[in-house]
Amino acid sequence: MVKLPVIIGMGGIGPAGRTSCHHAYRRMVIEKLSAADAETTTRALAQLMGKSDNETDSEQILRGTLVRKLENNLFDPDSIPLHKAFGANEGSSLLVNKKRVGSPIPAHWDVSEHDTTSMRIDLKDSQPLLVPITRRSTVNSAGQLPSGFDPSSLYQSRNHPRGLQMSLYGASDAISSLGFDWERVKQSVAPDQIAVYAGSGMAQLDYNGVGGMMQARLLGKRVTSKQCPLGFAEMPADFINAYVLGSVGATGTNMGACATFLYNLNQGMEDIRSGRRRIVLVGNSEAPLVPEVFEGYSTMGALASDDELRALDGLSPEEVLNHRRACRPFSGNCGFTLAESAQFFVICDDELALELGANIYGSVADIFVNADGVKKSISGPGLGNYITVAKAMAVVRSIVGDKGLKRSFVQAHGTGTPQNRITESHILNEAARVFGIQGLPVTAIKSYVGHSIAAAAGDQLAATLGTWQYGVIPGITTIDHLADDVYKDQLRFLMQHEEVNAEAMDVAFLNSKGFGGNNATGAILAPHVTRDILLKRHGKEAMTNYQKLNEQTQERQADYDAACIKGETRPIYRFGEGVLGGEDIEFNRKELRIPGYAKPVDLDLGNPYE
Template sequence: MSRLPVIIGMGGINPAGRTSMHHGYRRLVLDALSADSQQTTLASLAQLMNLSADALDRQFIESHTLIRKLESNLFDPSAILHHQKLGLLAGSIIQVKTRQLPNPLPSHWRVVKEEGGVSHVALESAETLLQPAFRQAIVNSAGQLPMGFDPANLYPSRNHPRGLQLSIYGASDAIHSLGFDWENIGRFLAPDQIAVYAGSSMSQLDYNGNGGMMQARLLGKRVTSKQCPLGFAEMPADFINAYVVGSLGGTGTNMGACATLLYNLSQGIDAIRSGKHRLVIVGNAEAPLLPEVFDGYATMGALATDQGLNQLDGLAADVPVNHRRACRPFGHNCGFTLAESAQFFVLCDDELAVELGATIYGAIGDIFVNADGYKKSISGPGAGNYLTMAKAVVCARSILGESALPKSYVLAHGTGTPQNRITESHILSETAKTFGITQWPVTAIKSYVGHSLGVAAGDQLAVALGVWAEGIIPGITTINQVADDVYQDNLQILLDHLQVPVDDLDVAFINAKGFGGNNASAAVLAPHVVTNMLQKKHGQDTMTAYWQRNEQVQAATSDYDNACISGNRSPIYRFGEGVIEGNELGYTATAVSVPGYEKTVDLNLKNPYPDMV
């Protein structure tokens, strides 16, 4: 019997706010919501931003969420520290504190005098010194978390890299969104039926991670014992296992540049469909707003610079930049906008979801991954994405029939670069023409939240699930018109929000493209579609009992949301709690029992190669 991977929980944080209960999505379409929904969304943001909920300042909240001018909470973009080379001529005399003299002394240095703890050093040949200096950033737009939100203050973060702080927050939000106590999962599953697939496409690059390990000696500091281990790319999964859910199941991360989240999601759904795991937590966290990362992408010509944005708008260099409109997918643009984000999703097989009474937000039909083949530039796009999009569409058609295709839309990768607007639009246009889709709605949410690299598809998936809650597809409101070189045949590139009855949207296609030829496309099935599928498989009586159980789950989820808005919820962080020692396990030849789980790890494993032995 087939197993459908359904989404039963989601959580995270990005420039639009908290993911659970669709709050982040609702920030994108704030003006199109009902008055009550607008107030709830603003109240949620106010709590994140440490603002008073008694007198909501809507203008301040709107101005300090989504893409905006880079703020100074992470670093000062007007005074970025760097080292300027300083050439000293042969024969120069320098004065150095004696205790700070290098040991051994450079061969061309000669101490000619020492008094009062100061050494006078003669340079017998020319010397280059590195003088600390400061520079102004050329890129000053970013998708930053809501102003005032600092995950380090929400739990004992102990010098954790920011990406791991976001992982703790995002995974906790996803677990709380389930509407049932995680500790009860041991009644339904054996320890090895759970898995966590999460990571970071660029690893933890700030000073508390790999960045500090690389920089410390050059800054005259010492490497700490935490920087190396906490810098590993799979560490978000490790932190979730160790400090959030205490899982002993499958774990790891699957990296694919800007398609990384879909790579992890693909690994998760494959595990569910094969029966290897019944519940998986999938996600990614990226905290790339660092001077060095800005430098890397800007040097490639990939980022929207202040100069480039003003040139697009026909403005002089000294005119203030419209940072809010920095990311302009499918319009006249000049680069993408870097962003930070953490997105996590809890999926399980349909039978477990019904048994738990879990709220079903949607399901993953399938995910397809293809490389680009031979390339010129390693960072340039290629042929692989044509394959992934075609297979995603065929997957949806095979599950739901031809009639589902006109009831679909695309959440494009849509980075905001000139190259992407041409190549991705051609892929989508050719796909639409091939499969007879006319006026295929296409949007690109990076225009709101920026490009969070490995998390980007998670930002898109969270919006897809939100669209089925509100019936509003966000438009690309940062552009006034589609660029002339964009392919538009059979496409409806949305410049404004599109309101659609939720039952008229059966499928959302999520597209992701990454440097190196990492392409992934997903077919996501609507919750009403999933309900019909489960009704057919499980029958009316089972589903009636499911809906009754779900009422309690929905109530608990609502209670969690209200607690968050009132500031009465903290992330899960169980440091040193519930540690299981080897002598607590119960071993037999056929099973291993683990404290906290009613079901045992089954050791009756079948030979996977019976035809060969």
């Protein structure tokens, strides 16, 4: 019997706050929550932002979340450093510090000593010069982590790139909020039945990573020994293995631009369905809020600039722009809004989920990945997303039937670009028509948290799991109309939050369209549908035993949440703890044993090609 990949844990950090216990989701729909739930999430945000108990102005706290005007904690958008190219003519002279003259000396320089600290350079030919100046950013909106939240202050970050700091926080949040210790997992499965699939789509691009390595010499600085190795795209998985889980299981990342999270989730799903792994941590961390990335996407015409947003709203340069509404999926729009986020999920096979008494947030029905075919532009859309959406709907129909298929909703890619609103709405509209779905609900949470590139579908999944818990689909509240070129005959775009019965939606479709033709669509089954499948597979007695174990899990999750809100938790960071070497393992021809794990690695392997 094929294993069912069950979602049993989630954690992370993004513009809406902490992911675990649904707090990030709750921030998006906070006006629809009970007063108690809203107050708890506000307190959770206040803790992240470093607010004391007497600094809990809820309006101020909420303003420091989601998409908003760029703050200057990462860089100053009003004073971005760059170099302006100038030229010194033949016959010009320069005075330079002796230590800065360098070697070899160019042939067109006459160098002589000026004083004890300076050398004089007389130019026999023209000389290009780079003079430092600053510029203002043309894009000033982004999905930023909550104001005041600094992941590097929570552990000994040792100049780690921001994406890795966020990875440690996000993975720790996912593991710590499971409701049971990871040691229990280690006693339940073999070491090689664990996997971590995590990474970033753009690598670590701030100064502590690849960005600094590429800039250092041009800025007159030295490359450090950490910038190159810590800059790799798969380094989030490496950090989690080495410093959070101490895992020796499978590892790596699959990269597919904006569809990257679903690529990793797909690998975890396939591992569990096949039985190769029993539990997998899947996630992505992206920290792209650096000036060079803003400029790169702006040059492509992909980001919503201040001037373009003003033009959309008919505002003069003197009028105040509402940066909160920068991302406007399926409406009049001008570009996407860049964001940072780290999202992690724990999935395991159905048998292990019951054995652990884990919370069941839902399950992964299937994920489909397809390329676009021949393209005119590498960034332009193609055919692949038609295939992924159609196959996702087809597999859902086979699992829950036509009735269940019609009880579904879509987390659209919804970037807020003119091209996306046309192409994605056409794909969804055609698929809904073919499968007989009238009024298919569509939302797009990038309107709240922006576009976090590799982590984007992780943002979607967290919001989806929250919908099943609280019965509210977050609407696209940054728009007040649909653009005329949006296809909508079979679709119902939600422009306000929609309250639904928690069990009225059986399935959610997560859709991702990435640069280069990287398309992925995931079909996620609701927790009530997942429990029905488990009941049929394992029987009533097994489910009764599971419910008893799950009561303890929920109590411990509540304890963890309370500790987080009080500021009593820290990310897991096991630097140098329990390091093992070859002398610590025991193995023979049939098995290999590692200290700390109850079960061995099986070496009694058959011929896979017989």
